[in-house]
Structures are given as structure tokens and as C-alpha cells.
Amino acid sequence: MGLLQRQNGYTNIKICGLSKPQDMMTANTLTIEAVGLVFFPPSPRYVTPQQALQLTSILNDQIEVVALVVDPSDELVAEIRSQVRVDIWQFHGNESAKRCAEIAQSTPWMKAARIDHQFSLQDFCLEYNECAAWILDAVVEGYGGGGQTFNWQLIPEIWIKENAHRVVLSGGLNSHNVAEAIAYFQPLGVDISSGVEITRGNKDPNLMQQFVDAVRLTDQFNSFKGS
Template sequence: MTGHVRVKICGLTAPADVAAAVKAGAAYVGFVFFPASPRNLSIEAARDLALSVPPGVAKVALTVDASDALLDAIVAGVPLDMLQLHGHEPPDRVAGVRARHGLPVMKAVGLADEADLARIDAYAPVADQILVDARPPRGAPLPGGNGLAFDWRLIAGRRWSVPWMLAGGLTPDNVAEAIRLTGAQQIDVSSGVERAPGMKDPARIEAFCAAARRASGRDI
């Protein structure tokens, strides 16, 4: 595996989380706006965290089937570089959000079996990036951040017309294998670097980024 693997640390809730992600070399930091999540933030709290992120690290807002009003408030209140849509937003909604806010949009697509791959093809024309995640079990309260992985062999060697990012059940212990099997150049983690739901562990953040760095054969 060669190339520069870019890491996104999602679900940051405290200044120490941001500092740890930046120190470890993360390329993206993610803030969650979804009340059911233990990582949910108010707009005011997210703004304070975003203002502490240095230039060169992309700030991403994760939302789930958010209304225009909520997205308007988030974009107006928080300095952002990207919106992440992690719900059941259809392709036309993704295109509409992108046009309305003038920000790059990443669309999460959950995979459980080969039939789900067609959904990625449907979103690639309207999204700037695709987040390839594990499809949550039926009835799960959260669309992501559940610590679940999918069979990485489903996407081995696959490429799409837009950049993509691998998520779902990644940890410091398995991220290198995930990169090796999928060829992913971008990696997303949330629960895999926590000591408890919504509470990031700086040591696990450092270990995760170091493992991704080793797998890529280059510095992050």
C-alpha cells in the first residue's frame, strides 16, 4: 500500500479532542449535529471547537436528514469546510444541499452486501465525496458510529468517480488491514478512538493515525 492516507476523526466534543486529532495529523475533524448521538453538539459549542482548528485541517459537520432550517443555522454559525449527510437523503436532496450552501458535500452510504454498492453509483454524480460505511442493523438508533464493520472485500479494488472514505468499525488494531484490503486513501473513525461513547481517548487517536501512517508507508 502506497500513498498518503488521510484520516478523519469524527464526533469531537471537547477542546482536548481537537488538539489530539490535530497533533496526531488528522486531515479532517468532524462535529455531529444529531440529538440521538452521544456526540451531539450545539451550534455554539461546535463553533468554539471549529475556531480552534488550525488552517489546513478540514472541518466537517455531520447531519442526519436535517432540514434546510437546521443546515442554514449550522452553516451560518460554524466555520465549516464540508457537510456530511449521514441519513436517508436521496440524490436530489444531496444535490440541493450542495447548491444551497456552496460547500462540498460528503454522502454516507451504508454497505452490508453487494446489492448496496449500486447506491454508491447513484450518489457519485451529486456528491463531492462518498463515505462508505457499515449499514446499521434494522432498528439501530444511530446511522453511524456504532462500531460495526462490513466485509471490506466488497469494495476491494473498486474505484468511483469521486473521492471516497472508508468508515465502520475501524480501530487502531484493524485500520491497517482495512487499508490493505480496500486500498482506501481516506479513513474515518469515531467510536474506535473512544474510551466511552462520546469521549475520545487521545492515546487511541494517536495510535489510530500512527497505524494508518504505517499502512500507507508515509507520514499522514
């Protein structure tokens, strides 16, 4: 099952910002749907297309590869396409919906929303209605991976009920708060980066396993409660 496929009582998982062979080997042992590769040079999790090619050669074919970009140039997009298996594009910059669709072509794509008091959820959803999923993230320096949650109550409950099937929740998630996050949003998926790191950009296998365990236990508990 892929990151964008919804199954009742099951929360899809994406671990983002993997940058080392060991990260991929750990990912292969986990029940996750996707990994994210960051093609944004200022990020401590940045990888080049050449590095990404090596990393994805290690990855299990059943795990999807998400290419995270921030206002990418045509040259970078072409280089990624020529070297990397991309199952989903993830846009974190100021890309218009038209630009996202042009880059993604026939590949599914997601658009990140950086939530704060000034953010207009209605305008965002109207503009990016054609995307496969919306990533709800916090406003942090560096476009994600800041380890901060946003105020979940900024998202109206009625919107959540109508759109949870298109939400990949991000922003400051970890093994301690993900159960609460799933209970609140019942999202299509959850997306974690800094919450499984020992230092910025350095993933910890134990934290990765703990997060996956927390999500799967939450799903099991919710299924039992609803039965």
C-alpha cells in the same frame, strides 16, 4: 492537503464525533486532514451549532471541518451555516442527491452508504454520482459510530479498483485493523469515531494518536514495498 485530495501512497484521515475542547486540542497535534462534528441530537457525540463554533475556534485552520447531518431541517442547516466553518458536508440519512446538493451549495459533500447484503452499490453510486466522496459504513443503530465493521467482501474488487479514489472508509476501524483495511481498499481516506473512544462519545488522546500512527506507518510500509 485536504480530506478529498488524493496523493499516491498517502491515506487521508478524518476523526469524527469530536465534542470537547480537549478533542480539538488533541486534533491539532495530529497529522490528520479533517474532524467531524455531529449535528444529530440522538447521537452521544452531538454538538449544537453554538458548541461547534466554540470547538472550531480552537482547531487549527489547516484541519478541515466536516458537518455530519441526518435528514437535517432547513432551520438546522441555516444555523450551522451561520455559525460554523464547514469545509465539507457529510450526509448520513435518506437525503436525495438533489437535497444534498441544495444543502451543500458550493461546498463539497460526501454521502454515507450503509453496507449490508440488501444494499445496492450500483444504485447508490448512480444516484450520488455528483458527490465528492462515498463513505462506506456499517449498518448500525444511530447512523454511524457503532464500532462495527461491515463485510468488506460485499464490495466487488473491480469496483474498488475503479473507485478507491472516491472512497472514505468507515465502520469499526481501529489501530489494529486499519492496515488491513488500507491494503484491501487503498481508499482516499479513513474515518474513525468509536475506535478512538474509551466510552461512547468520549475520545481518548492516546487512542487517537495510536490510530494516526498506525495509518502513517502503513503508508510508509506500502511506499517502501512499492519502491
